[in-house]
Amino acid sequence: MGMDTAERVALVARHTEEVVTEEELRGLLEETEEPTAYIGYAPTGEMHIGHFTTMRKLADFVEAGLDVTVLVADLHAHLDDEKSPLELLDARSEYYRIAIEGMVEAAGADPDAVTFTRGTDYQLEEPYTLELYRLLADTTISRAQRAGSEVVRQSENPKLGGLVYTLMQSLDVATLEADIAYGGIDQRGIYMLAREMLPDHGFGKPLCVFAPLLSGLSGGKQSSSDRSSGVFLTDDTETVEEKIDGAYCPAGEVADNGVLEYLQRLVFPILGVRDEPFVVERPEEYGGDLTYESYEPLEADFVSGDLHPADLKPAAAAAIDEVIGPVRDRLLDRPDLLARAYPESRD
RNA sequence: CCGCCCUUAGCUCAGACUGGUAGAGCAGUCGACUGUAGAUCGACUUGUCCCCCGUUCAAAUCGGGGAGGGCGGACCA
Secondary structure, eight states: OOOHHHHHHHHHHTOOOOEEEEHHHHHHHOSSSOOEEEEEEEOSSOBBHHHHHHHHHHHHHHTTTTTEEEEEOOHHHHHHTSSGGGGGHHHHHHHHHHHHHHHHHHSSSSSEEEEEGGEEEEEHHHHHHHHHHHHTTTTTTTHHHHTTTTTTTOOOSOOHHHHHHHHHHHHHHTTOSSEEEEEGGGGHHHHHHHHHHHHGGGGGOOEEEEEEEEEBBTTTTTTTGGGSSOOBBBHHHHHHHHHHTTTTTOOOOOOOOHHHIIIIIIHHHHHHTTTTOOEEEOOGGTTEEEEESHHHHHHHHHHHHOOOOOOOHHHHHHHHHHHHHHHHHHHHHHHHHHHHOTTTOOO
């Protein structure tokens, strides 16, 4: 590919919350033919649209020539307050893999360009375990707690698992030989710990790319334990419409506006890949239909009041529904898998 | 190994001493008002009171046993 370093840097860094550091990224892409990037997902609850927006970036990585690995961190799913019982790790790992492949494909990349690995593939082996013990011996409780405070479930009586979690995730970066650790900005604490600890243990210092997190539809943060806080990949069309219709969306306001964020971070990037516009159908009495090629003009119209939430919402719901459609079809095609992965919550 | 405390609505908890099959706040649902949602009013829903046995006309409440969770002590060749 004829992409120069500046273009690759821009591609890797676009639509991110933070890159640590940009200088290191430039250096890496200059010196390394095919740098490696990894992202880990703990297979806990059902996947939602927030996962999708984070995942979409993998298409940029692939296009920029990175070697991308997705870790399905099954042991982490158990270590974090037993969110997933050990018996369900196989089923949930498979569900996550299929969902992730679907999202990567929907984002316009070839799922085969992404390497999948599972935590249990290597985290129980001796070299990893021994190195983990070294890290455990070398890390204070408060340091590990602080690193994981945005990721691991917090409680009045925290378990040791949540502390080991952060060290394992740090060690994963080294074990998977990732030049770049990628994740949501909530992962920042853990990867800063990794940057601090790994060099002391003879490993390289990873650079980090962080994706922004989506607001929930009710204004707060999106939560996978609250089904109404966001759109899930298995939500049907009617549910998507209801959720978007019920979303917090004050006219003219961008802050904490989940509908706008979904459009900016998910819908437009994917429409962009397909070279399709976003169309708002609007009654003549309010000015007729609108067409947007990119997010910025839409936000401008929204802020100025030219685009009313009541017109935006149905259009957004339709677009979101269409975007998740292929992933949903893949998942609903495997009702057995969903039933095994989530035996309690499925009908 | 010993002792003490906790377990009630989705969440945080009151009620237990002085037995009469349960309440508040938040959340949620539904209306009103907005060309959406929210905010604000108005209305409404929610329970194996951790489990088992016993006392009693009657047990969330009293007694015994058990489970889960928390705290402390003891042991330390």
